Amino acid sequence: MSKGTLYIVSAPSGAGKSSLIAALLERNPTYAMKVSVSHTTRDMRPGEQDGKHYHFVDKAHFETLIAKGEFLEYAEVFGNYYGTSRVWIEDNLNQGVDIFLDIDWQGARQIRQQMPQAQSLFILPPSREELQRRLTTRGQDSQDIISARMSKAQAEISHYDEYDYVIVNDDFDLAIMDFKAILRAERLKQDKQAAKYGAMFAALLAD
Amino acid sequence: MSKGTLYIVSAPSGAGKSSLIAALLERNPTYAMKVSVSHTTRDMRPGEQDGKHYHFVDKAHFETLIAKGEFLEYAEVFGNYYGTSRVWIEDNLNQGVDIFLDIDWQGARQIRQQMPQAQSLFILPPSREELQRRLTTRGQDSQDIISARMSKAQAEISHYDEYDYVIVNDDFDLAIMDFKAILRAERLKQDKQAAKYGAMFAALLAD
Numbered sequence: 001m002s003k004g005t006l007y008i009v010s011a012p013s014g015a016g017k018s019s020l021i022a023a024l025l026e027r028n029p030t031y032a033m034k035v036s037v038s039h040t041t042r043d044m045r046p047g048e049q050d051g052k053h054y055h056f057v058d059k060a061h062f063e064t065l066i067a068k069g070e071f072l073e074y075a076e077v078f079g080n081y082y083g084t085s086r087v088w089i090e091d092n093l094n095q096g097v098d099i100f101l102d103i104d105w106q107g108a109r110q111i112r113q114q115m116p117q118a119q120s121l122f123i124l125p126p127s128r129e130e131l132q133r134r135l136t137t138r139g140q141d142s143q144d145i146i147s148a149r150m151s152k153a154q155a156e157i158s159h160y161d162e163y164d165y166v167i168v169n170d171d172f173d174l175a176i177m178d179f180k181a182i183l184r185a186e187r188l189k190q191d192k193q194a195a196k197y198g199a200m201f202a203a204l205l206a207d
Numbered sequence: 208m209s210k211g212t213l214y215i216v217s218a219p220s221g222a223g224k225s226s227l228i229a230a231l232l233e234r235n236p237t238y239a240m241k242v243s244v245s246h247t248t249r250d251m252r253p254g255e256q257d258g259k260h261y262h263f264v265d266k267a268h269f270e271t272l273i274a275k276g277e278f279l280e281y282a283e284v285f286g287n288y289y290g291t292s293r294v295w296i297e298d299n300l301n302q303g304v305d306i307f308l309d310i311d312w313q314g315a316r317q318i319r320q321q322m323p324q325a326q327s328l329f330i331l332p333p334s335r336e337e338l339q340r341r342l343t344t345r346g347q348d349s350q351d352i353i354s355a356r357m358s359k360a361q362a363e364i365s366h367y368d369e370y371d372y373v374i375v376n377d378d379f380d381l382a383i384m385d386f387k388a389i390l391r392a393e394r395l396k397q398d399k400q401a402a403k404y405g406a407m408f409a410a411l412l413a414d
Contacts, residue, residue: 122397128410157411165392166400168407178395185372185392188385190329193373200375203335204364 002195004032004093005186006115007100008108008163011123012153014134016169020123021100023172024179031183033098036089039065042080055085073103073110084111098183105159119186121179122163126170209402211239211300212393213322214307215315215370218330219360221341223376227330228307230383231390238390240305243296246272249287262292280310280317291318305390312366326393328386329370333377 011017021035040054041062050056057065062081065071074083084107089099101111101118108120125131135149160166165182169175186192194201218224228242247261248269257263264272269288272278281290291314296306308318308325315327332338342356367373372389376382393399401408 124404124408124411127407128413131411154412157408160408161397161401163397165395166397166404167395168400168404178391181388181391182395184385184388188372188374188389190368190370190373193375194368197331197373197375200334201331201364201367204331204338205361206335 002192004097006118008120012156120163209399213325215327219363327370
């Protein structure tokens, strides 16, 4: 059996990343795939579930995990820790499961250093106008808030060239097909196929 | 516009390589793609067309092209030259056309050295029994001839691990889908997307 692949997925807010990943998990039951669930020390919000949205742990426990080197990456944001568990990801990859890791460009850099075999995807909206529209239609926001969101989105977008693949999410179904093509092609890479078909390849070459 | 990709495609006899490439060209009119046509000094056979099966040239002309460095690779087989034109391939790649280059492992090695950005695919039959069957059903061949074909196929197969991708041609339609996924994923690579969407990316990042 071949190992799974770790897919780092980044995007600015408004690119449709979460919907794409959700649709992919629903529509593509052929391959085993999971979304990585981060650890955090922030409080659970209404509607959130432990183990689904985050693994909610207290600060002391999180710091123990840091000390044990359990995180592929972690960050402190507004006094709360967020981190990605190395053990869970490696266990799943070893079982042949593909893992999606939804993370920003800074986290992506840390993950690449730790797991150079990871593949990274950046998802973009189809135009500036569409991005502006998606960042605005969330409610009656002030111009300042919209401008701040736009600046934050642009800061993320400016790192798209650090990624292996770029998907432009204009037509949702085409973007899903793009994503699926990347997953399928990755499984056809020589080392993955050699692991999957090792016995058959040996039989082909036997005297 | 982004440049096309050069796909080196190798396989043992009996893997179905020619049928796969032909079906791909017929069924996938979305992308511009062509098969590289080799130059040769051997005589034209009945049913062959100049410019379709080969570019048929005489020995003196071929040797002039060698001297001018016009070939990405060439070889002499039973006194005849066979070669791959660099100019034709580069012109097409520059026009955004994907090129398939049907070549054995030795030629593939030469091409990789000259064009390191090429992607290489190896196509395999699904089992030893099936390979044997495909090598036999061509007629009433002697056991010696079948054995010789099998040895030649195995010599080619032994180099599968030098390729970027491996397609196992068990179900023909699935193998086509594999091939198409590789082509689609390749076009989603960051540098290709940056070339295709340069203006849009600049607009996303503008003040």
